[in-house]
Amino acid sequence: MIPLALFVVLGPVAGFLLLAGLPVLRRSGLAAGVVSSAVALATLVAAIVLLVGVEPGAAPVIAQIDWLPHQGEAFARLGVRVDGTSAVMGAVVALIASAVQVYSLGYMASEGRPSIGRYFAWQSLFLFSMQTLVFAPDLLQAFLGWELVGLCSYLLIGFYYQKPSAAKAAVKAFWVTKFADMGLLTGLVLMRWQVGSFAWEAVQPGWTATAIALLVFLGAMGKSAQFPLHVWLPDAMEGPTPVSALLHAATMVAAGVYLVVRTWPLFEASGVALHVVAWVGAITVVVAGLTAMVQDDIKKVLAYSTCSQLGYMVAALGAGSPVAGLFHLTNHAFFKALLFLAAGAAIHAVHSNSIWEMGGLWRSLKGASLLFLVGAAALIGLPGFSGFFSKDFALEALAESHLWGPFALALGGVALTGFYVGRVVVVAFFRRPAKERGRLHTPLVMTVPMTVLAVLAVVGGLLGGPIAGWLGGAYHFHVTPEGLTATVLALGGLGLATWIYGYEGGRRLVVLAAPAGAFIRSGLLDRFYETAWRQGLLVVAHAAGWFDRYVVDGVMNLVAWSVLEGSERTRRIQTGRIPDYVLAVVVAFVVLAAWGAVSGMSGCGSTP
């Protein structure tokens, strides 16, 4: 079991070193991609074999070496830890990474050859970093992986370095997540100090648990884009679309959720921390969902949607159900990666990110459109699709723990999800296109990985039982009132979007909105909806967007600006004149000497 795990972790780094060390291979372009993808697929096979081999409820298997001595016992260790949680996450990461790398072979084909080599080298490095984090035997190694994925994210967001906006986005992502990481680092130090260990299970009740848990959660908020630290994620969409699918939808952003799942004993020990987690998650669901409603860039819609869905996972954790969190994480990885890849195919075909410039893709890009719709259905949570099961499970967990505030927010988020997904689907795929275009084509190498993900997005609900088993919990699907409510709300949001945006376009999806449609056609509600929509929801959505751009973003910018301005001013005390420099020395001497005289006076005459 350990050799397999080691292969899953170290295989990609071998790939990376191969690409980094052999310039010939790196510059060859697609050959580099094939090597990298082959390594990823090999680790996928290993990860699946590993996962199947893990007995539900078995004790974790750990192999590690001492890394850093520290007055007696080892301060840090390196190694792998195989248990249900890491095996599930490892398999999900390997799967999405493989799919994305294979897809990239087609998507990136038109880039320059050295760029392709560079891209795949970073991809391999990312996979290694992520698996280092996933299989980490303790918090310290996880932190190392955590920092490394941050670095890869920075490099991959800035991949199109010619674009100033991409460069800016990369820096911003680094800044915001770094800020959060400092919380995590402080948590680490606090943990080492108070608990004396970096072990996952390490916990000490009382205020320490709360403090450490909140600091760890601050790190998780940064990486998992939780309000108000989510501002970097939409900007991160400047990176290539497959990168968005892998890092910024399926795996890296989920690392925060994974981290909380791993340090679960800590959170369990602190009711306060759990409440904070639940509220932050629920608020993120709604804020990000509202913002997604008014985005024109298809990737931005998906990015805010990712924030929002991560909010569900976090809220589920806050409700005390890591199983629900990890379950939704898995399903979300499938369908959100699928959505991004399909959106990438659309962007690739029409050379624009704007949904208003797409239109009519259903006719011209049949395959990718169908795949997008599958992903959309899973995202909305239409009954039978994967998202339906895991989202309901999360809602159920919130209801069971009587967190009614977050529950209400999360339920509202379901309607918002239905709306913004419906809007994208209708506008980009069914509306009459601005200009006619012929049949567009998606290469097979891109279609196959999407199809695999689509199948998983449909049947992902079946994974609930096994995942719960591996985590030592339980999951049985059963119909609940909150599940039914959620379904109705989702359909309502979808219907509303269809009705508003599908007016002159095709009414093909109107059947989905049939329940709402009957009322709508009555004419009376017509105006009411129109008004409510214009005056109410849209204003709120725009306000959320405005708040995001000018207040949350603005505060970040203000901090950066004032630091810059402050240092510009401070610069002037460096006058360049020797008398001023010497003055500083002498004045400091006087002050220090005065301190010495005062402190020496206190114990005058005594001998130690």
Add this chain to the structure above:
Amino acid sequence: MNVALFVVVAAVLLAASISVVAGRELVRSVLWLAVALASTAVLFVLLHAEFIAAVQILLYTGGIITLMLFGVMLTARITGVRIAVGSAGRVRGGLVAVGVFATLAWGILASQGTIVAHEPLDPESTTRLLGAAFLTDYLLPMEVLSLLLLAVMVGAIVLARRRDPS
């Protein structure tokens, strides 16, 4: 008697030092420094450190003053002997200097009596003991110092040499 001598020498020393830092003419400042260093040597004799006093006169007063005058001549157009030196920020400097003195004096006065006086060294044997100390306990700093002096000499010559021969 000694107390009176001390007061006189201290007054001369202080006055000379003030002239060094406050005078308006560089060459005079250098000469005032010579006076200050020489009166310090008298102070050393008062403290029965004759050897140090001798070194002070020979190496310090002689060497430093020569060097300084040399420096003054090198860096001034030697048309006139008067080289005016400006001072700036006198108020600022004066305040800081008063602060320095106040702090140090406070520390010194507050520590009165903490230093226990011992039997003074026998002035006759001091010089001999000094020589022995340099060859035994203080041989290492002596050797390190010689390396430093070598380096400084070579470095200063290279720096001050007018131009690279190449």
Add this chain to the structure above:
Amino acid sequence: MTPPLTWFLLLSAALFSVGTYGLLTRRNAIAILLSIEIMANAVNINLVAFSRCLGDLAGQVFTLFAISLTVAEVVIGLAIVVLLYRDRDDVRADLADRMRG
């Protein structure tokens, strides 16, 4: 009888302060060097006075080393000042402010 130790220490402190005054107000580089000499001289008075009071030889040894170090330092200072003079025909230290910020 030799005056008490404190007198010597106070004199030395006064000289040290006079030196810092020159250090802070002088503009000519050589004049700054002179001020530093005054400060170094104060140190020597301290050391010899302590040596006398403690009846300890180390103070005098220390003084000799301190004198040597000060001489070495002055040599370096003058070499740099000469270099400065060649560059800009002036030895005012406060004019050397091309680099700042």
Add this chain to the structure above:
Amino acid sequence: MTALLPLLLPLLVLGVILLVLVADLLLPATDRRAVGILAAAGVAGTLAASLAISPSGEAFGGSYVMDELTLYLDRVFLAAAVLGILAAIDHADRHFPTRQGEYYLLLLASLAGMLVLAGARDLVLLVVAFETAGMPLYLLAALPKSPDGRSTEAALKYYFVGAASTAIALYGLSLLYGAAGTTRIAALGAAPVSPLLFVGVMATFAGMAFKIGLVPFHFWVPDTYEGASTPFVAFLSVAPKAAGYAALLRILHGGLLDHHALWLPPLLVLSAASMILGNVIAIPQGNVKRLLAGSGIAQVGTMLLAFAVGTAEGVAMLLFYLAAYVFTNMGAFVVQSVMGEHAASDDMQAYRGLARTAPGLALAMLLFLLSLAGIPFMAGFWAKLQVFIAVWHAHQAALVILAAVLAVMALFYYLRVARAMYIEPPPEGAVAPVVARPTRVALIACVLGTVGLGVFPEPFVRSALDAAALFLGQ
């Protein structure tokens, strides 16, 4: 002869100095590149010897000791000197071919002073060694003369701040001697507590802190770094700081640890001030050398934190930090020396698109920057983290948090260089800078050190812990 065994390393360096002098005499004035190579090889040999020997005890009646601390610090100095000489060889050969012998003589004299300083247990020896380590540096700052006179200005500022500080330090030491009645450091702690003793301690600290570049004794740092020749600055930015800490460790920890509570508060204040102001200085800089100067001020502030807490753990982590800093900071300056030579300017613009024109050089710089920023798997990460932990253990949580926050700020300016290299395109017709062979060797050594200490910190941390524990007798 066995009496001199503890002084083996300084004696070996003395031998190298003689070799250099002879070689300088024998070689023709037109080609003296071999002098530098000889010096580097000699110091490298001494470094190898330092790795082979074990502490051999006291010499000269206990005024000097070769203990674990001395040996550890000596290795740091020797490594810095090897790198400093290697980095200077090409520069010296190009800009002052006939004065190479003098350059290395001064550098080696400074090195010998540092080697003795590390083991000094007597105030007289300590101050002589401290000045021997320090004075040649004033000359070295001025020796490779830049045509625009900046090197002279750099040396002038360094010299005057240094000379004023020396006077203050000597004054402080004279008070220490008087208050304790002896020049033996070990006896300082037994002296009766008096204002004079602590005025002496603080004056000594104030007089020596300029060497480390702590705020507010730091003003010379950016100007001198900017004006002096970059290969020399690489050495200056590391070795004298380690020497300053060595001297202060010997005095404060070796002699006055019992009075720790009295000297802790001002040091903590200076540490916080250094970390804050250093970052503030670095942020707006477009000149890479000034940026690194600011960064260095912040870094020594962090080191002072480990120094100030007065525990064996803190001392150990300071020692490890110094070792990590040698490779990391010198590496960054060596890259800068190549870039400055190439672009004839120290502006950050020179780095644009370096990842495309010279990927190896860019990667090396990236590694150094990441290490300075404290990113995992780099030497600087362990250094920072362990200092934080040591300081936390010493119940100074607020300062740990301040340092962590400032570390985030620091990323901003480190990443500006990284961005210029990796994200901005190279200017039209940009060509790769030439890296001379000795410089290349120095760079590879720095990369190996930065990554090596990041991946296998164990032996270094262990020896730092041993050295600190034995030094403090804990």
